[in-house]
Amino acid sequence: xxxxxxxxxxxxxxxxxxxxxxxxxxxxxxxxxxxxxxxxxxxxxxxxxxxxxxxxxxxxxxxxxxxxxxxxxxxxxxxxxxxxxxxxxxxxxxxxxxxxxxxxxxxxxxxxxxxxxxxxxxxxxxxxxxxxxxxxxxxxxxxxxxxxxxxxxxxx
Amino acid sequence: xxxxxxxxxxxxxxxxxxxxxxxxxxxxxxxxxxxxxxxxxxxxxxxxxxxxxxxxxxxxxxxxxxxxxxxxxxxxxxxxxxxxxxxxxxxxxxxxxxxxxxxxxxxxxxxxxxxxxxxxxxxxxxxxxxxxxxxxxxxxxxxxxxxxxxxxxxxxxxxxxxxxxxxxxxxxxxxxxxxxxxxxxxxxxxxxxxxxxxxxxxxxxxxxxxxxxxxxxxxxxxxxxxx
Numbered sequence: 193x194x195x196x197x198x199x200x201x202x203x204x205x206x207x208x209x210x211x212x213x214x215x216x217x218x219x220x221x222x223x224x225x226x227x228x229x230x231x232x233x234x235x236x237x238x239x240x241x242x243x244x245x246x247x248x249x250x251x252x253x254x255x256x257x258x259x260x261x262x263x264x265x266x267x268x269x270x271x272x273x274x275x276x277x278x279x280x281x282x283x284x285x286x287x288x289x290x291x292x293x294x295x296x297x298x299x300x301x302x303x304x305x306x307x308x309x310x311x312x313x314x315x316x317x318x319x320x321x322x323x324x325x326x327x328x329x330x331x332x333x334x335x336x337x338x339x340x341x342x343x344x345x346x347x348x
Numbered sequence: 349x350x351x352x353x354x355x356x357x358x359x360x361x362x363x364x365x366x367x368x369x370x371x372x373x374x375x376x377x378x379x380x381x382x383x384x385x386x387x388x389x390x391x392x393x394x395x396x397x398x399x400x401x402x403x404x405x406x407x408x409x410x411x412x413x414x415x416x417x418x419x420x421x422x423x424x425x426x427x428x429x430x431x432x433x434x435x436x437x438x439x440x441x442x443x444x445x446x447x448x449x450x451x452x453x454x455x456x457x458x459x460x461x462x463x464x465x466x467x468x469x470x471x472x473x474x475x476x477x478x479x480x481x482x483x484x485x486x487x488x489x490x491x492x493x494x495x496x497x498x499x500x501x502x503x504x505x506x507x508x509x510x511x512x513x514x515x516x517x518x519x520x521x522x523x524x525x526x527x528x529x530x531x532x533x534x535x536x537x538x539x540x541x542x543x544x545x546x547x548x549x550x551x552x553x554x555x556x557x558x559x560x561x562x563x564x565x566x567x568x569x570x571x572x573x574x575x
Contacts, residue, residue, distance in 0.1 A: 210454035210492035244491030279489035335445045
């Protein structure tokens with residue numbers, strides 16, 4: 193990893209232990225967020241696992257830079273990255289994340305769709321609720337439909 | 349199985365009824381890490397050494413290397429802390445919604461917030477004779493391969509896809525002994541990624557070994573019986 197970021201951020205990006213995440217969130221500054229968002233967008237200087245962690249870090253830190261870094265239709269290599277994207281975008285609590293989350297809710301992987309369903313729970317607006325209703329009635333995976341039903345319940 | 353082994357297994361481990369020499373006595377739960385294993389050495393271990401009972405729950409479609417993890421954990425805990433990691437059971441659960449865990453955070457102690465999904469996961473494998481349960485899943489959407497945060501009344505941790513050969517033992521160290529991270533890459537609790545541990549098997553310090561031995565769930569055969 194070649195990124196010039198804070199020590200706690202670097203530690204999280206390199207570590208397999210999730211206990212390094214919260215210190216990284218605490219230590220993330222504006223420069224770190226900008227550098228990491230660029231790395232996600234360009235896929236440069238980070239390996240595939242580090243990209244997953246970078247996405248998660250910006251999401252957990254509530255950094256809106258994540259929306260621009262991923263775009264409205266996230267093109268991510270790994271299922272883990274797409275799950276991290278759904279989870280991270282949901283933590284922003286910002287309507288600007290909705291197009292990307294809806295795109296992820298149409299993923300081939302049922303695990304990604306499940307993560308997107310969870311993400312839709314927390315976002316305001318009718319579009320998210322309408323998509324949850326679609327998934328609850330028509331998703332091919334029973335556990336994703338069940339999750340959508342539960343998430344609809346929590347919105348009401 | 350000889351009467352002497354059965355007697356030791358019952359007296360020291362509480363095993364009664366149908367007992368498998370391989371699983372319940374030798375602690376071999378999978379075929380992924382073939383080793384020469386001595387029954388005599390295991391009898392001595394059971395009779396003389398401290399141990400901690402651990403349960404293993406695999407969420408279906410996760411692909412752990414269970415025996416590698418157990419053997420490597422014992423290369424650290426048994427060898428350096430005099431605490432043998434004793435797997436009590438290994439089960440697989442069909443719970444696809446828990447394969448990728450929605451988790452609020454990975455904080456230690458009372459700061460930790462337990463999500464509904466984490467609550468569901470840590471309900472699995474309880475009341476089966478192990479105080480600590482390891483859950484094999486894919487991950488929690490952070491790119492991490494392990495987390496030892498758990499509901500306060502159900503000790504355990506999860507290991508994810510991509511876990512290194514030391515992740516299982518590292519997370520176990522967070523739970524048993526409440527071990528904290530270190531910046532030393534020679535040690536099990538290295539914070540810079542267990543795949544970056546140098547000079548394996550990684551070390552426990554004397555203080556860390558004391559903390560592991562002092563865990564309330566560590567047991568010892570009540571009757572010392574060296575053969």
